Amino acid sequence: MSQKKDTPGKGLRFNIYWMYGAILVMLAALYFTGNTSVTREMGWTEFQKLAQENTFDKLLVYNRKNTIEATVKPDKTKAVFNKDADRLGKDPKVIVKIPSADKFSDFYDRIATENNINAQVTYEEGEDTVWNLFLSIVPFILFILIFMFIMRRMSGGAGPSGAGNVFSVGKSKAQLFDKNNDKKVTFKDVAGLAEAKQEVEEIVSFLKDPGIYTELGGKIPKGALLVGPPGTGKTLLAKAVAGEADVPFFSLSGSDFVEMFVGVGASRVRDLFRQAKEKSPCIVFIDEIDAVGRARGKNVNMNGNDERENTLNQLLTEMDGFGSNSGVIILAATNRADVLDKALLRAGRFDRQIHVELPDLNERREIFGVHLRPIKIDEGIETEFLARQTPGFSGADIANVCNEAALIAARGGKKFVQKDDFMNAVDRIVGGLEKRSKITTADERNSIANHEAGHATLSWLLEHANPLVKVTIVPRGKALGAAWYLPEERQITTREQLLDEMCATLGGRAAEELFLGKISTGASNDLERVTKQAYAMVVYFGMSDKLPNLNYYDSSGQDWGFSKPYSEETAKLIDSEVQKIINKQYERARQILSEHAEGHNSLARVLLEREVIYSEDVERIFGKRAWASRSEEIMEQQTAKPE
Secondary structure, eight states: OOOOOOOTTOSOOOOHHHHHHHHHHHHHHHHHTSOOOOEEEEOHHHHHHHHHTTOEEEEEEETTTTEEEEEEOGGGHHHHHSSOGGGSOSSOEEEEEOSOHHHHHHHHHHHHHHHOOOOEEEEEOOOOHHHHHHHHHHHHHHHHHHHHHHHHHHTTOSSGGGTTOSTTTTSOOOEEEOTTOSOOOOGGGOOSOHHHHHHHHHHHHHHHOTHHHHTTTOOOOSEEEEEOOTTSSHHHHHHHHHHHHTSOEEEEEGGGGOOSSTTHHHHHHHHHHHHHHHHOSEEEEEESGGGTOBOTTOSTTOOTTOHHHHHHHHHHHHHHSSSOOTTEEEEEEESOGGGBOHHHHSTTTSOEEEEOOOOOHHHHHHHHHHHTTTSOBOTTOOHHHHHHHOTTOOHHHHHHHHHHHHHHHHHTTOSSBOHHHHHHHHHHHHHOOBOTTSOOOHHHHHHHHHHHHHHHHHHHHSSSSOOEEEEEOSOBTTBSOEEEEOOOOOSSOOHHHHHHHHHHHTHHHHHIIIIISOOOGGGHHHHHHHHHHHHIIIIISOBSSSSBTOOOOOTTSOSOOSSOSSOHHHHHHHHHHHHHHHHHHHHHHHHHHHHTHHHHHHHHHHHHHHSEEEHHHHHHHHOSOTTOOHHHHHHHHHOOOOO
16 A cells, blocks of 8 residues: 655745734734723713712813713722722723713813812814724835835845845846747857857857767866957857857856955855756856956955955856866956956866957958848949958947948938948048038148148058058048058068058158148147057067067066066166157158158148048059059959049
8 A cells, every 4th residue: 555655845834925914913913902001981970970079180072973081080090990000001091972062061160160170171073983093004004015015125026037136136147048049149140250160169069969079088178268359259159159059058247246245246156157057058158257357466455355356266166166067168258368367267267268359351251241131232342342441340340330331321312332331431430420510720721731641651652551542631530630541461560560650650740840840739649659659669579779679568467567577777778769769760751751742742732622532642643652562452453432
């Protein structure tokens, strides 16, 4: 005969509403038992007899209810209640129903004169008992409702995931995207990033079929760190990994762990990994992990019990501690890998770093192909041309170019987005919005034209300077003039290339001094760029004559950094070398402009007349560029001046 087993969970369970009920009963008991004074109802005849004996101290007459509430004198309580005074409470009362207030008034006036009665008599209209009871109970009801609302908030009953409550402040704020999510991102949505995708495809392959790796004794990396400049697609790549692997995907930011309350960050880390283990196999993506993963001991407050460090310690423990995280893969993204703690980057936590760099020419072509899908473009537009027009653009920048071009075309009433719309979009993003309404004097326009012509002349004549695309003296953004160049996409830069770029940058100031006899504030941005470049040559690249082969920069970011890593004498020498480099390139710019003064002046006159010139206009004045690169030849074939 089988015995029926007790089913777990069927017993009596605690419910929060029991607490509400108990509090309500307690409040009601306090209300109804708050006044412990004895009250006795008495007839009119008996009352008259006691009144004549001067038994009552106070008489409260309710006209509307024809009732008297009489307070008995302390020395008369034994005769009225037949009890000792200490058992009657404070102010024992007698309730009497009277014929009318007028008859009582006549009666009292008579006995007061005859018997020398000194009781205090007060007349009131009286109120409805039901209404009084209602007014007495309403505050308690409101209190109960407010208390229940607060308790529900505190216990997680308000908002998704207990948002905004007190007891769930230590809960993880991670957003979960499960396999049933309709908005999946796959590798088809990620253009370029071929090497990065190849790295993460191994993670996807393991999540789909882990047996291939475990049979040979291999272990999948526990974590991968995506490192790269902003806008290169790190977050998009992580979402694509989750979409391809078809597993739950927890997404949150590093700042979600940080809170003003002590211990909250560590609690959220524990809760995040608890949820992840329940959903394993899964992916946890922490965006901007540098918000919580900075190197310990380098915070400004230098506090050993800092909340960020506690959170980081808990994260390190969860990623590779005594507990098992089988099936949980951590992806993280940052553009500040140099400030991360060494313990976070070691093998067993983030086993590999995946560098997501700015896209090259071929990758930009693919990215344009993705972002041009929903846009109605003219048939003559080629992604090759657009890719060459946007060197140094990230994936986010390219998406912005496509969107801006569509807006410009729509503003112009066009049915298709044309080539000049994309060119204007690039100009808008790089230089800012055109401000043709900005008032400039004739002298200012002449100074701007000579300045920009100086840049254009030197960039055309110097071998390693970036080739010119367009020059304008129409104000854009904060600039009164602008020049667009096509920088060569190279991985390393030589000293000669840096010097030529500096010389071309100083061409604007040199042209002002040489041809106008005065200088202006228009070269402030040029001087800033040149100064930073010269300091980089001396301090970082070791390209100076007196300080060769020295580098004073700690790329690992692990140095304390309390002071400069060189003496004051070396600092003076660095300043001297920087000044020497800049002065030499400035004199070189003056010399080249002096030798080609006629061409420069012609270029300045064309700029004043037309406000915008292109590379073919410069070629018409100076002739074909002697050091034309392959990219320039392609540009000449594909670039045409807008009609």
